[in-house]
Amino acid sequence: MDKQTVSAYQMGILFFVFMTGSSIINIPGPLIGKANNGAWLSLLISGAIGFLILAGILYLHKRYPGMTFVEYSRQLMGSALTAVFSVFTISFLLQMQSGIVNDVGLFMVSSMLRETPIYAFNFLIFAVSAVTVCAGLEVMARMFTLTMILITGCIILVLVIAVPDYDPAQLLPIMPKGIKPVLHGAYFTFGFPYVEVFLFAMLLPFVNNRSASKLPKTMVIALGINIIVLCISTVCSIMIFGSFAGEMTYVLFSLARVVEFEDIVQRIESIIGMSLILGSYMKTSITLYVLNLFVSQLFGIAKSRALVMPLALIGFLMGLVSVDSATDWGRVVMAVHPVWSFTAFVLPLLLLLIISMFKKPSA
């Protein structure tokens, strides 16, 4: 396995960046469309499920230190069952990496650079992500700390400038149509982003021994901050646009368009565009790293960088041939992804947790 290690703090940063990166731009609009004013409740419900998945992978990491999901899965279920479940896991990992970049491409084509073909954005992001993955996890952790500070600062700036325009009365009533819309929103946000916590089952062994004791607390805090940040951006969107927020795909982008400060700071939506690209690039890099590591370990390949480029190319081409339209893509993400990701991630994890409770780890 790759010899690079990171500290628990850096792993927490990677985790936060991964969970928040593209979600903060893509989630609020469609979520409000499904759950209306109860959107923040949906995030709390799906966030709680995310905590459960995190607890599961931390438990398995504690029982099998230094081993990735593939390695302890082989030990617990055997190679054959691991291979069977891995078909779905790899399928969704490929879909994820293609989907993250496709989201950026569709955003840029619909909002900012309408005449530029989508492959221009997709190709560049995949190219840079692939080269970043080849540089290694330690490099990624160090670089993403700086870009995360930049993105967080930009988003906080936009939300703070919009304070005079917030109308808290728009937040009520919370559940005018009952609990079902809230559950619908939770179903959507479970599929994106909270089920993706699973990916860190492949990365936790890269934490160095010196800071390993701080890992569980760091990961829990990172996920907690992610939930709070997403709730705040969703609530702020509702306070500005009310129920119309649900009709906007990129509501934070629209919010940045309308806010102004003293007639000097106006039309700052390009900041959100930049944040989306950076966040999606970081998330794509981490996903590609995990996918490459997963496939390499599954096929017993020692040099884990050999497959990075072809896997990135598959992701690029999938984005070009699999997506028929933006509407179709939206339907797949909102309806199909939760079921697909449950089969790919949660089901094997649950199985391993049950087996591990009855089986002692071998020496």
Added chain:
Amino acid sequence: MFMAERIMVLLAAFGGILLYDWLTMKKMTKREKALYAVLCFICLYMGLDYAINKDWFDFMDLMMPVFGNLAKAIDDYLNVNA
């Protein structure tokens, strides 16, 4: 989009990865080469699909029959806005 444009995109993508790997990758084992070839073959299939724009059987066509119906049923049950 013209076919020539699509072919140029594919040449750039394939050429880029092959060039990068040729410059940076040292010796590969037989297993690595075999897996690399399989992945490149999958890329070639999708590349041809993209170039001639015939909507061949792709990844989503494989996965939607498996998950599509259940996903639609859950989504329809929870959707009160329709």
